[in-house]
Amino acid sequence: xxxxxxxxxRPDVRLRYEVRGSGPLLVLTGAPMAAAEFAPLAEALAGDRxxxxxxxxxxxxxxxxxxxxxxxxxxRAGDLAAILDDLGADSADVFGxxxxxxxGLALVARHPGRxxxxxxxxxxxxxxxxxxxxxxxxxxxxxxTFHRDGLWAAFAKFMGNAxxxxxxxxxxxxxxxxxxxxxxxxxHELRGTTRYVPDVEALKAGRVVVGVGAESAxxxxxxxxxxxxxxxxxxxxxFPGDHGGFVAHPEKFAEVLHGLL
Numbered sequence: 001x002x003x004x005x006x007x008x009x010r011p012d013v014r015l016r017y018e019v020r021g022s023g024p025l026l027v028l029t030g031a032p033m034a035a036a037e038f039a040p041l042a043e044a045l046a047g048d049r050x051x052x053x054x055x056x057x058x059x060x061x062x063x064x065x066x067x068x069x070x071x072x073x074x075x076r077a078g079d080l081a082a083i084l085d086d087l088g089a090d091s092a093d094v095f096g097x098x099x100x101x102x103x104g105l106a107l108v109a110r111h112p113g114r115x116x117x118x119x120x121x122x123x124x125x126x127x128x129x130x131x132x133x134x135x136x137x138x139x140x141x142x143x144x145t146f147h148r149d150g151l152w153a154a155f156a157k158f159m160g161n162a163x164x165x166x167x168x169x170x171x172x173x174x175x176x177x178x179x180x181x182x183x184x185x186x187x188h189e190l191r192g193t194t195r196y197v198p199d200v201e202a203l204k205a206g207r208v209v210v211g212v213g214a215e216s217a218x219x220x221x222x223x224x225x226x227x228x229x230x231x232x233x234x235x236x237x238x239f240p241g242d243h244g245g246f247v248a249h250p251e252k253f254a255e256v257l258h259g260l261l
Contacts, residue, residue, distance in 0.1 A: 001046050008086050010079070012069065016061035017054035017083055021046025025092035026261065027083070028053050031076060031099025031193060032185040034060035041246045044254035052092070054083060056100070058188065059181050071184075072192040073099075073106035081111045090114070093261050097121040097246055098221065099193040101211075108206045109199035119260055121211035122221035122243050125228055127197045135161075135220065139194050146186035151179060154186050162243070163219040203232045209260055210234055215242040 001020050008015040018035050020042050026049045028038040035053035042051040055062040057071055093116050096104035101123035108115050126135035138161045146154035210229040216222040229236045239256050240249040
């Protein structure tokens, strides 16, 4: 499958995105996950879709004018709208996972009409939980740990709080890019993403599907997804695997997503 790479210059960021396939437009988005993590899923979907993947602002190939700028769901939603404009597209289907699902929620709220269907897979909207104050404090502690003790100490706390079992694989080998992206996540992205409060009425006005992993029952993001689904009056849809099911099971994941769209 041929992949074309596009560069979009915005006032505060140089966005890198990729396009595969042909047919109705589908955007795959993560945060902090870059285009590379979505490549197998994109390949599985590109037989009858034009599939867009991208590096979120400040991550991998999308370079910020101000590296100290915080990343918020609203800013990332604006980037997605700009990518649609760059492609000459009025609207698209959007699949967002984790922080990318929060980006999708913001896109529906801030740019109504641009999203035909949003599939929000395990958005970490901890403000919807009854223990939101505890979760907020845990996030603040992760960020303080990052600044005090470094990336891997913060990541260990992140994985533990998320609900992953001790000893589970905590991520890829620490290349320079992984360190840079992980550092940006804790310093400039995690707080804004988890503090986001969805616009329930805007989401009810659109078509929003909430996805959960078949193996995610122990995760905080399972609870946040169930809470969001309840607020907007939908039943969560089960996807293969856990929070990263689209990486571990791209073909089976694509089948479920294709059926929803």
